[in-house]
Amino acid sequence: MTFLQHQQSWALLPAYLMKSTVFTVPVLATVARSAANDFSTAAWSRRRPLLALGAQAQTPFPVQIRGKKMRTTVKLQDLPQGPLGAPLEPLDDGDHEPAYPTVVMQARRNMQKFDGCVVLTRVGGFYELYFEHADEYGPLLNLKVAQKKTNGGPVSMAGFPFFQLDRFLKILVQDLHRHVAISEEFPNDASGKVKSGGLMHDRRVARIVTPGTLIDEKFMDPYANNYVMAIHLPPRREQETEHDAVGSAPDAVPVPDAEAVRRPTADTSSEIGLAWLDVSTGHFFTQPTSLSSLGSVLSRVSPREVVLDKQFESQQDRATLSLLEEEGYIVTYSPQGELETLSDWEPMLESEVPPEAADQFTENEVRAGSILLNYVKDRLRGLSMKLQPPLRYDGLEVMKIDRNTMRSLEIKKTVKDGIFKGSLLHAIRRTVTSGGARLLHQWLSAPSTSLEVIHARQDLVSCFLRDQDLCEGITTLLRRSHDSYRLVQKFALNRGDPDDLLGLASTIRATEDIVGHLRDCLDSQDPSSRDSLAALLGRISLDEPLKLAKRIRKSIDEEGLDQRHQLEDSETGEMIALAQEVVKAEGTEADSALLPKGATAKSTKRPPKTPSLRDHYGHDTEAWIMKPDASAALSRLHADVAALRVDKDLLTDTLRTRLEASSLTLRWSPSLGHICHVKGKDARRDPATHTLSSSRTTRSFHDPSWTALGERLDSTRHRIRTEEQKVFAALRALVLRSLVKLRRNASVLDALDIATSFARLAREHTLVRPVLHDTPGSLSTIIKGGRHPTVEPNLPGRPFQRNDCLVGAPGHGRAWLITGPNMAGKSTFLRQNALIAILAQVGCYVPADHASLAVIDAVHTRVGSADDLSRHQSTFLVEMLETAAILRGATPRSLVVMDEVGRGTTPGDGEAVAFAALWHLVHVNRCRVLFATHFHGIADLVAAHGMRVEDGGEVDMYCTDVEEDGEGGFVYVHKLRRGVNRNSHALKVARLAGLPGQAIEIARRVLEGRTEGAPGDGDGAAGEA
Ligand SMILES: Nc1ncnc2c1ncn2[C@@H]1O[C@H](COP(=O)(O)OP(=O)(O)OP(=O)(O)O)[C@@H](O)[C@H]1O
């Protein structure tokens, strides 16, 4: 048995391979080649490790000496398992010889330099962790931790095959929120080799992967942007702003003369600068904000990582930090860095910030942008970035949806479980592309307030709703497109592979077909749909992208690429099979469980004829990535290879004749090089040549003419791969040249995806087109026959009761006070109207018979109650803080939804505060209000203060009801009617919920004012509620 069979285990493979790379161990030559060779699977793979291409770009052709035999035997006892060694001494950087092997030294230095990061070091076909990182993360990653014996003492190490990088990054970055520094191999040139004492590779940290700086990792959510956001917060002002937001919330509002109340101004201070970007798509935004609005911006943007100026690390500013902690944001501190002004940003942008836009950035936004770009630049270790010029969010006309509203209306996730299913986004998402899904996420987080924008979106939907064939046709074409934003960004970041190029090409073709389809039907559209379609088509540029697509198709050999992927799969299979064999021989069942899924199947069921990488490099099974006519040089080189193959056939014939060996074949093996191979009786015949290796039935030997021819073949193949790289680089340059156009086209496809999906949704759920207007004197929300978009589809076997909402309509009052029994639909009604308003401004059709809506600038809700003990806030304080924020922020164009304000305290106090809030909203904020309550006294207070519509006020009373059949049965009437319902029928709900009969009986007696006696002592324990 070989050393490998005996002594390697899955966990020990890295230990062995570390040596193999340093000393070139022949047995695993395929793995070493894979890591080192430019045209290896590692370089072109779909599973290509991070930055492999970037690394190549710097030193394109590492030299791999094939078959060089420098065997170094590693004994099992050199790799002891067991308890951890003593803590490591700091590295001795003095003049002494390093105690650890160079690779370990390199890793150690990186661990010190990139303090705070988990360091993964690429060694051959593996990524490895050393020292404390192996001890700490090995077990978390389910990797065995080995102890490598070195001159400096035992070193803990753990590793995994390079193609599993994504899987382990997911655990480290996404699940454990760690920053991971990836140290890649960079082939050493001649002088580098001398300096490093003969090492083939230098190792440098090529990227630090963090939750907010993902590029193309497979575990990224394709349907949401992956933003990293920097917050610039001037240090001293922060405490004041916090006080402003929390401390000065009104304690109680007496009912004064309305005219005497000063109109409160919304918190307009813009002390905080925000900047956020998505590395994977190139989107980049900035916005000034205030501490009190920060939570809402955060919930709108949902950044995966928040970066704060390093100086705040020591200050531990309470308000911001607790806000970030409360919402579970991952916070990183980073220095301001050398980028300071807008013009410093330009090298990282696809084009400069237009001068007229540049003037509008506030100092705080620029500061935040600088922190952000410095941070991202550092994490990407100098990778070029072609971000879109930053867009100021402040300049965009969007509806504000504050944090509580986002949460309580369950716009992106449910309140109870925090999951996507059950949210509004889940209910309306029918998009077929990831880009479309991301754009919908953005639109829903910030619906438009521009009538022009909303109408344009609606026109598109109506066009696709009218023409179902067109809608289906465009949807089918959209399904053919790929995620161009992310593809293009990969190329901008010096990554991307031939598969990505093909993806881009097919997207461009799909775009061309979409444009053709839409142009053909333009004339049959009504004028407004035609204008919207034409405007959209006007944003598409096809000339340059089509040339690019043609070049890609002309250059890339799809069949070759397929073969290449099969080879990669077989390589993966080989590595897993190797581990499987070792574990079978030496490991336990637990070890087997640690192997990647499918390992057993792959290793045992793999057909024996699958070409191995060794076969691939040694024989004529080239899987070329580029077609021969991709360039003149490639054509020549392919012709050369063809001619050399003919020579090889001729030589085979010549040798067979000369040596009288009809079984002779010309081969290559990693350990023997170019060999002639004979078998059967030819092998048994007396050798006329020196035998290199033999078995009972075969014999191999050298022949100088085959050696010379084989080397020429090799070198020509090598030149083909060099040329393929050049062609690839040229294609990548072309992609970058079309960057702006490709991104703009992608944005059009995203919008089309949403429009067609909205049309399908409208058809599916009989939605109607809402009429939106912005008439100053008519701030009304008129919804006839409204339904709840997420409650209705989930009602078990009973119809949803449609309800009208006419707030602000003539004769109906701007504020609706809604009373009624528990469970009779008050909250549902409140929410459905807010959701309909939001959907309408997103451009979506709405669940109603008719909707005529004045544009809303913000939706505010106060719903439910919750303690926030970690922030020392009781239920009632939380309630009051939220109410205060609404009373201070709502404008006459806002819609306010208040569900049971004042519930968290005594009925008397609660009723007083609730009435005060309603009074303030009606008289001071003068906004549209939907106000549900169980405090019936509020209705009396409204009447007493002359606020009823009948009395010339602005409050209209509506209620829901319960219908009883007189025999104990009842049904909830979810239909709203005018009036006040003072009966909550709470005991019915209590009974439905299964409260014990005794408890219900007590409650009933209390309600009836009978406190004498106890249930069970005479007159029956469980009465009817
Ligand atoms: N219009 C409707 N048509 C049909 N079913 C409805 C309707 N409105 C609400 N429901 C059903 O009634 C349930 C309770 O509604 P909702 O929570 O709105 O009542 P509520 O009046 O707010 O009660 P509570 O006073 O206890 O808060 C909903 O979950 C839904 O299943």
Ligand SMILES: [Mg+2]
């Ligand atoms: Mg309710």
